Amino acid sequence: MSITILAVVVLxxxxxxxxxxxxxxxxxxxxxxxxxGAGGPVSLDIDGNNKxxxxxxxxxxxxxxxxPKPYSAGCDFDCNGLVDLxxxxxxxxxxxx
Numbered sequence: 001m002s003i004t005i006l007a008v009v010v011l012x013x014x015x016x017x018x019x020x021x022x023x024x025x026x027x028x029x030x031x032x033x034x035x036x037g038a039g040g041p042v043s044l045d046i047d048g049n050n051k052x053x054x055x056x057x058x059x060x061x062x063x064x065x066x067x068p069k070p071y072s073a074g075c076d077f078d079c080n081g082l083v084d085l086x087x088x089x090x091x092x093x094x095x096x097x
Contacts, residue, residue: 032079042077044094052094060091 032042046056063075066083075083077090 032073032076042074042079044077044091046074052091052097057091057095060088064088 044052044056046059049055060075060083063069063072063083064087065085066072066076069083071081072083075087077087080086
């Protein structure tokens, strides 16, 4: 799985900062299961302006990576208890939508 995620990130970076198009049908908001430390809804639209844009990227940048920075459940899109490369890859896929 990490190889796939790395490939996504490399493609995004090689095409410029979040350039290109993608047909994505994943929800922009989901709920983490209870007991994972986050719980409740997690939205890729972090600033709530109905699009995943530069404002969200700035907020995400302040969360990433969760170590050594304090953990932020609002940036943990895969609900694994970490803000890591997998969360960045999911954010990059949705950027601009």
